[in-house]
Amino acid sequence: MSEGTGSQQYGNIILAHRSGTSSGNLRVSSNGFTWKKAGAGKSVEIQRGDIDGFVWSKSSRGCQLTVKRSSGPVTQFLGFIDKDLSNLREVASAMNKDIEEEALSISGRNWGNATVEDGTLVFRVGQKPAFRIPLKDVGQVQLGREEVTLEFPVDDTAGGDNEDALTDMVFYVPKEATGFNEN
Amino acid sequence: GSSGVAAGRKASALESYKSIDEVPSTRELAIQVDQKNESLLVPIYGLMVPFHILTVKNVSNNQDGDHAYIRLNFNFGPTFEPGMKFPQATFLKELSYRTSDTRHATKVVQEIKVLRSSVSQREKERAERAT
Numbered sequence: 001m002s003e004g005t006g007s008q009q010y011g012n013i014i015l016a017h018r019s020g021t022s023s024g025n026l027r028v029s030s031n032g033f034t035w036k037k038a039g040a041g042k043s044v045e046i047q048r049g050d051i052d053g054f055v056w057s058k059s060s061r062g063c064q065l066t067v068k069r070s071s072g073p074v075t076q077f078l079g080f081i082d083k084d085l086s087n088l089r090e091v092a093s094a095m096n097k098d099i100e101e102e103a104l105s106i107s108g109r110n111w112g113n114a115t116v117e118d119g120t121l122v123f124r125v126g127q128k129p130a131f132r133i134p135l136k137d138v139g140q141v142q143l144g145r146e147e148v149t150l151e152f153p154v155d156d157t158a159g160g161d162n163e164d165a166l167t168d169m170v171f172y173v174p175k176e177a178t179g180f181n182e183n
Numbered sequence: 184g185s186s187g188v189a190a191g192r193k194a195s196a197l198e199s200y201k202s203i204d205e206v207p208s209t210r211e212l213a214i215q216v217d218q219k220n221e222s223l224l225v226p227i228y229g230l231m232v233p234f235h236i237l238t239v240k241n242v243s244n245n246q247d248g249d250h251a252y253i254r255l256n257f258n259f260g261p262t263f264e265p266g267m268k269f270p271q272a273t274f275l276k277e278l279s280y281r282t283s284d285t286r287h288a289t290k291v292v293q294e295i296k297v298l299r300s301s302v303s304q305r306e307k308e309r310a311e312r313a314t
Contacts, residue, residue, distance in 0.1 A: 103226070
């Protein structure tokens with residue numbers, strides 16, 4: 001990949017996954033994003049043409065950049081600091097994209113609205129997203145009466161000893177609910 | 184109500200945190216209990232997502248060889264006050280986690296049970312005094 005405008009590097013950036021604190025190095029330029037897992041192995045590349053937009057959120061584990069992609073679900077990177085935002089804005093504007101700032105729901109409520117947006121399940125509580133789940137990571141979806149179950153495949157190679165890996169997530173979806181419709 | 188919540192302070196008014204700065208920061212992606220704010224924090228896609236203890240219906244821990252499974256069941260639907268207030272709302276009903284740290288599973292499940300029971304009891308007493 002040739003260098004684009006204002007290439008930047010960020011260390012200790014976590015690629016959000018259902019389990020596993022995959023920490024790595026993120027290189028960002030107007031050509032796109034390349035994340036490489038620390039040590040060896042896994043890498044993720046997002047070409048400029050595949051980037052639809054960005055969302056920036058503060059979390060208790062550092063700031064999160066959500067990359068909306070035209071080819072499918074979002075990719076989420078965690079571990080930025082506040083002041084990274086202005087530098088990332090420069091790259092985004094070189095791509096003619098905005099970085100939308102959005103507060104996460106931290107109200108502790110378990111009711112809201114679940115929608116599917118471009119292959120990503122977004123659970124919002126009082127308009128604010130509590131979490132986003134790329135549906136390609138879901139192993140199985142089961143539809144019951146007023147119930148949706150998401151099953152995640154167990155991956156023994158991800159996740160360390162100190163991590164709890166999500167295996168099942170069940171939503172109660174009353175027949176009156178407006179959620180789970182494709183936006 | 185099934186949760187004891189409807190009798191006390193309205194569950195629909197529960198709020199774990201007002202600002203992100205109040206949420207305890209953690210490196211590990213493991214379920215934890217925040218006693219001070221009467222909430223648990225669970226890992227979902229890299230984030231630690233808070234749930235108020237009064238949204239929890241019950242929690243269980245099942246050991247399977249080297250691993251343990253932690254299952255969280257939440258209150259939902261018409262028997263839960265927010266479900267009556269917001270009939271169109273979708274509820275997170277259940278979360279299951281797998282961990283290789285069986286001691287952590289035992290400890291955190293116990294912590295959740297104790298906190299849930301003491302906060303429910305307090306809310307019940309508060310409601311009784313109010314009537």
